[in-house]
Every structure is written in C-alpha cells, then in structure tokens.
Amino acid sequence: METTTNSDGSVLALPGAQSGRKSSIDAGNLTPNQIVALLDKYIIGQKDAKKSVAIALRNRLRRQNVSDDLRDEIMPNNIIMIGPTGVGKTEIARRLAKLAKAPFVKVEASKFTEVGYVGRDVESMIRDLVDQSVAMVRSERSEEVREKAALLVEERLLDILLPPVASSRDSEDDDVEGALELPSADEHDKSIEVNRRSRRKMLERLRSGKLEDRQIEMDISGDAPGGMMQVFGPLGQMEEIGGIMQDLMSGLPRKRKKRRVSIAEARKLLEQEEVQKLIDMDSVVKEAINKVEQSGIVFIDEIDKIASPSSGSGGKGPDVSREGVQRDLLPIVEGSNVATKHGMVKTDHVLFIASGAFHVAKPSDLIPELQGRFPIRVELKSLTEEDFYLILTQPENALIKQYSALLGTEGVELTFSDGAIREIARIAARVNESVENIGARRLHTIMTNLLEELMFNIPENFSDEHVEIDETMVKEKLNHVVADRDLSQYIL
Ligand SMILES: Nc1ncnc2c1ncn2[C@@H]1O[C@H](COP(=O)(O)OP(=O)(O)OP(=O)(O)O)[C@@H](O)[C@H]1O
Numbered sequence: 069m070e071t072t073t074n075s076d077g078s079v080l081a082l083p084g085a086q087s088g089r090k091s092s093i094d095a096g097n098l099t100p101n102q103i104v105a106l107l108d109k110y111i112i113g114q115k116d117a118k119k120s121v122a123i124a125l126r127n128r129l130r131r132q133n134v135s136d137d138l139r140d141e142i143m144p145n146n147i148i149m150i151g152p153t154g155v156g157k158t159e160i161a162r163r164l165a166k167l168a169k170a171p172f173v174k175v176e177a178s179k180f181t182e183v184g185y186v187g188r189d190v191e192s193m194i195r196d197l198v199d200q201s202v203a204m205v206r207s208e209r210s211e212e213v214r215e216k217a218a219l220l221v222e223e224r225l226l227d228i229l230l231p232p233v234a235s236s237r238d239s240e241d242d243d244v245e246g247a248l249e250l251p252s253a254d255e256h257d258k259s260i261e262v263n264r265r266s267r268r269k270m271l272e273r274l275r276s277g278k279l280e281d282r283q284i285e286m287d288i289s290g291d292a293p294g295g296m297m298q299v300f301g302p303l304g305q306m307e308e309i310g311g312i313m314q315d316l317m318s319g320l321p322r323k324r325k326k327r328r329v330s331i332a333e334a335r336k337l338l339e340q341e342e343v344q345k346l347i348d349m350d351s352v353v354k355e356a357i358n359k360v361e362q363s364g365i366v367f368i369d370e371i372d373k374i375a376s377p378s379s380g381s382g383g384k385g386p387d388v389s390r391e392g393v394q395r396d397l398l399p400i401v402e403g404s405n406v407a408t409k410h411g412m413v414k415t416d417h418v419l420f421i422a423s424g425a426f427h428v429a430k431p432s433d434l435i436p437e438l439q440g441r442f443p444i445r446v447e448l449k450s451l452t453e454e455d456f457y458l459i460l461t462q463p464e465n466a467l468i469k470q471y472s473a474l475l476g477t478e479g480v481e482l483t484f485s486d487g488a489i490r491e492i493a494r495i496a497a498r499v500n501e502s503v504e505n506i507g508a509r510r511l512h513t514i515m516t517n518l519l520e521e522l523m524f525n526i527p528e529n530f531s532d533e534h535v536e537i538d539e540t541m542v543k544e545k546l547n548h549v550v551a552d553r554d555l556s557q558y559i560l
C-alpha cells in the first residue's frame with residue numbers, strides 16, 4: 069500500500085497514468101479506412117463526408133510526423149460540410165471526435181461577435197475545448213484511481229463506525245503514572261487486538277452491502293468560500309476572470325461541516341474526496357492541453373450565417389460585423405496561442421470542421437483568407453426513404469433499438485415488422501417532402517407519435533409481454549395525420 073499516500077508525487081508514478089495516454093495514441097492511429105468503418109456503425113450514407121473527415125484526421129497525424137521545416141508549410145485539412153438540416157453533419161463530427169478520443173466542442177458561429185461587442189469572443193471556443201479536455205482527462209484518471217480510492221473510503225468508513233484505538237502509547241504515557249504502565253499496557257494491547265478484530269468483522273459487513281442504509285455522522289467539506297459567487301459579464305474575458313477567481317478561491321481551506329448521511333451516500337462523498345486527493349491536477353492539465361493541441365476538434369456550426377451573400381448590396385451594418393467575426397476566426401484557425409485559465413494553448417493542429425446549409429450564402433462568400441483555411445468542401449446529400457429505413461434499423465443507436473431497450477426495462481418486448489419499418493420510412497420521406505425537410509429528425513417525431521400511447525400505458529394498463537408493431541398499426545395511427553397537411557405541420 070505504498071502509493072496510497074496522498075502526497076502529490078506518488079501519483080505520478082502510477083502505472084495507470086501511462087496506460088491512459090497510450091490508449092489515446094492508439095485511437096489517434098486509426099487509418100482512414102478504419103475511421104470510415106467506425107463511422108458506418110452510426111451514420112448511414114454520406115460516404116464523401118466520411119471519407120473527407122477520415123483523411124483529415126489521418127493527415128493531421130501525418131503532418132505531425134513531417135520534418136519541422138516542411139510541417140509548417142502543410143496546411144491543416146479543415147473542412148466545410150455543406151448540406152441540408154438533419155442529414156448527419158453534426159453527428160459525423162461528434163462521432164469522429166468520440167472514436168478518436170479527442171476533445172471536442174461544437175459552437176454556433178452566429179453566437180460570436182467581434183471582440184469588443186456584446187457576445188462571446190471567438191477565443192472562447194478554445195477555452196471551452198481546454199475545459200472539456202481537462203474534464204475528459206480528469207475522468208480518465210479518476211477511473212484509474214477508483215479502486216484505490218474505494219479502499220481508502222472503506223478505511224474512512226471504518227474509522228467512523230469503529231474509531232481505531234490509538235496504537236501509539238507514547239502520547240498517553242505523558243499523563244499516566246509510571247506504576248500503572250505495565251498492566252495498562254497489556255490491556256491496551258488487548259483492546260487494540262479486539263478493536264482490530266471487530267474492524268475486520270465490520271469490514272465484511274460493509275462489503276456485504278448490509279449496512280448501506282445505516283445513518284452515520286460525518287465531516288464533509290462544504291463549498292469553497294465564494295463557491296456561490298458568479299461573475300456576470302457579456303465578454304468572454306469576464307467569464308475567464310470568473311474562472312480564475314474561482315480557481316483562487318478553491319485553493320482556500322474549505323469549511324467542513326457535520327452531516328448525517330447513509331453509508332451509501334457517505335461512500336459517494338468520501339470517494340469524491342479521495343479521488344480528488346489521488347489525482348495530480350497539474351499533470352492532468354498538462355496532458356489535457358497536450359491533447360487539445362495534438363488532437364482537438366472544433367465544430368463550427370452555421371458558418372454560413374457569418375458569410376455575407378455577395379448579392380446583398382443593402383444593409384451593410386450586419387455584414388461588416390459578420391466579416392469581423394470571420395477576421396477574428398482567422399488567427400485561431402491559422403494557428404496561434406490562446407490564453408486560457410489553464411495556460412497557453414497552440415491551435416496549429418486543432419482540426420476545424422465547419423458546417424452549414426449554405427442556402428443563401430455560398431462558401432465563396434466567406435472572406436478569401438478563411439476560405440483558404442477550409443480547403444476541403446464536402447456536400448452531404450438529402451436522405452431518401454431507403455436511407456430512413458436503414459437509419460431506423462442499422463446504426464448501433466438506431467431509434468428502434470432505443471425504444472425496444474426502453475420498454476425492455478419494463479419487461480415488455482417491443483418488435484417491429486419489416487412492413488412497419490418500411491411504412492415509417494415512407495411516411496417520413498413524405499412529410500419531409502410536403503411540410504419541411506428536416507432530415508432524419510423527422511423519424512424522431514414520427515416514432516414519438518406512433519408509440520405515445522404504448523409509452524403511456526405501460527406498465528399499468530398493459531399485460532402482454534410482447535408487442536409487435538405492424539404495418540396496419542402504423543397506417544392506422546399515422547395516415548390520417550399525414551393526409552392532412554395542416555395537422556402534420558403541428559404533429560409530425
Ligand atoms: N445519415 C444519418 N445516419 C444516421 N442518423 C442520422 C443521419 N443523419 C442524421 N441522423 C440523425 O438525425 C439527427 C440529426 O442529425 P444531425 O444533428 O447530424 O443534423 P445536422 O446535419 O447537423 O443538421 P443541422 O444542419 O440542423 O445542424 C441525429 O439524431 C442523427 O443521429
């Protein structure tokens with residue numbers, strides 16, 4: 069138990085810290101083919117987009133291995149995904165980040181305004197990315213020390229239930245008469261032995277889970293002073309100051325207060341404390357920043373909203389500010405140092421994926437410098453009835469699987485006939501055509517409608533163990549809605 073000490077240095081030596089880093093390197097080593105295969109598990113179609121992001125991810129790795137002088141000449145493979153709503157743009161980026169185990173943030177370009185104006189400044193996306201990365205690394209490290217923390221928590225619970233008899237006699241000796249020393253020493257040893265035995269028994273009971281509901285009184289650390297303090301301000305810089313203040317505050321000793329809690333609760337509270345003590349935050353932050361610099365992904369949604377359509381000769385006002393946001397974006401996308409509360413972060417290798425419908429503005433309406441920084445354009449296609457059929461059934465997280473799993477928890481087996489799934493896909497395609505094309509999101513609204521009654525009536529008003537949704541049921545439930553355009557506008 070040599071590393072259970074809480075000193076900061078010991079944690080660095082933990083073997084787990086190494087293995088965590090290794091796994092992320094493996095994930096970063098995926099070949100384009102492997103990446104596409106992994107994306108295929110969740111996203112139907114959109115081959116071109118998958119290929120582009122796979123190449124971009126791999127090229128980042130390749131670029132990092134090029135010799136220094138040439139590396140800076142090679143432009144990052146930032147991508148613009150162009151396509152209608154609900155066809156998988158965000159989903160592809162999100163999945164990509166997940167499978168690469170990369171820090172990832174999604175931001176809406178339209179939320180940003182130029183530095184100096186009200187709104188969020190562009191650099192905040194990098195600060196968010198770092199925060200996300202810190203949380204990610206921290207939770208990896210917590211996993212690694214969880215077992216060790218659990219043992220320490222057991223010790224602390226035992227201390228509360230059965231305080232140990234002081235084992236060192238020196239402290240007592242000061243007050244005790246010399247003549248009494250011998251017999252009391254014997255008794256003392258005995259009571260230590262007894263205490264030790266009952267602790268062992270208590271430990272068994274603790275582990276058996278029989279004591280989870282028992283109430284105990286314990287010291288818990290309260291909020292850090294100033295924990296309730298919030299800094300309001302329109303600017304990102306203000307948020308940042310708030311963050312720094314809070315960091316400073318959290319360094320102050322926390323107030324401890326007594327509370328009665330169940331053992332189960334105490335276990336959770338103590339585990340948080342022990343995990344916190346076992347983790348070396350300095351090295352977490354170091355790894356997190358490294359992760360951001362080497363493998364971070366920023367997804368900029370609605371980039372078309374900050375492009376000014378060239379035809380628009382009127383209202384110059386908003387156009388100027390949109391262009392300002394683009395100009396603010398430039399250095400970050402090109403690669404620069406951004407100050408965060410965790411330190412400086414270089415954005416040279418961060419992968420930027422922008423996305424937009426580009427109905428009004430075109431990618432060529434972005435300022436030329438920014439266009440140059442997003443050299444890869446990829447178009448995503450509208451989804452067809454056949455795509456919907458596949459989306460309902462194939463992905464690991466397919467809607468049909470989700471609903472079946474939900475009802476499975478109530479002991480009801482939910483299945484769909486093939487005809488029913490075809491019918492749902494057909495209705496989705498039809499409503500998209502007649503009302504508004506919202507892509508695969510349509511499947512969500514249709515499924516909620518179709519299954520609403522079932523979801524409401526289970527468990528009380530339902531005795532069957534198995535429901536099969538067939539084509540007739542789908543038609544009965546939905547056809548009258550589909551037929552009425554007004555109605556489907558509101559319901560589907
Ligand atoms: N090709 C697809 N395969 C599987 N699921 C999809 C596909 N396209 C969309 N979806 C599902 O539809 C939902 C919306 O998709 P997503 O968020 O990717 O839309 P988007 O293209 O980013 O649209 P927007 O332009 O509105 O942001 C998600 O739940 C996603 O799982």
Ligand SMILES: [Mg+2]
Nearest residue numbers: 157158159369
């Ligand atoms: Mg999106």
